[in-house]
């Protein structure tokens with residue numbers, strides 16, 4: 001289950017005042033990228049768009065790091081949007097490993113264990129992969145070169161694991177093979 005575009009925009013608009021920041025524009029840009037790439041490779045464009053728009057909805061609950069994935073998951077589950085809940089969870093873990101997260105591990109032990117358990121049970125599909133890719137293509141201001149975006153993350157946190165970088169590049173190649181062209185030819 002996932003919301004309509006209209007409902008998803010309503011959810012985002014309601015959320016932003018709780019924690020205003022660049023994640024609002026970032027979410028809109030990820031939604032646009034996801035929609036355009038989805039259109040080129042036969043995925044559901046409406047689903048891709050709302051997955052992108054709400055992937056960071058956990059930021060509604062404050063300035064958090066790892067916890068924003070868990071908060072978003074719980075919030076979307078409460079609203080009955082299981083497909084979005086899954087995206088909130090998977091978008092930060094390119095290698096399906098909780099230790100793949102770049103940022104502070106700000107979850108209490110019980111929630112950390114729960115997140116780990118959920119993550120282990122999930123099977124990634126093309127929507128998870130698409131949002132992971134598009135998350136890497138958009139800052140809070142613009143659609144940028146992936147490597148530029150990752151440099152920004154690296155500067156913010158002081159490091160970026162090679163295994164994660166390799167996985168993002170693998171995702172780019174995966175979608176470029178599907179659409180038969182450069183992803184930036186589609187989104188810019």
Ligand SMILES: [Fe+2]
Nearest residue numbers: 055056091092
């Ligand atoms: Fe996020």
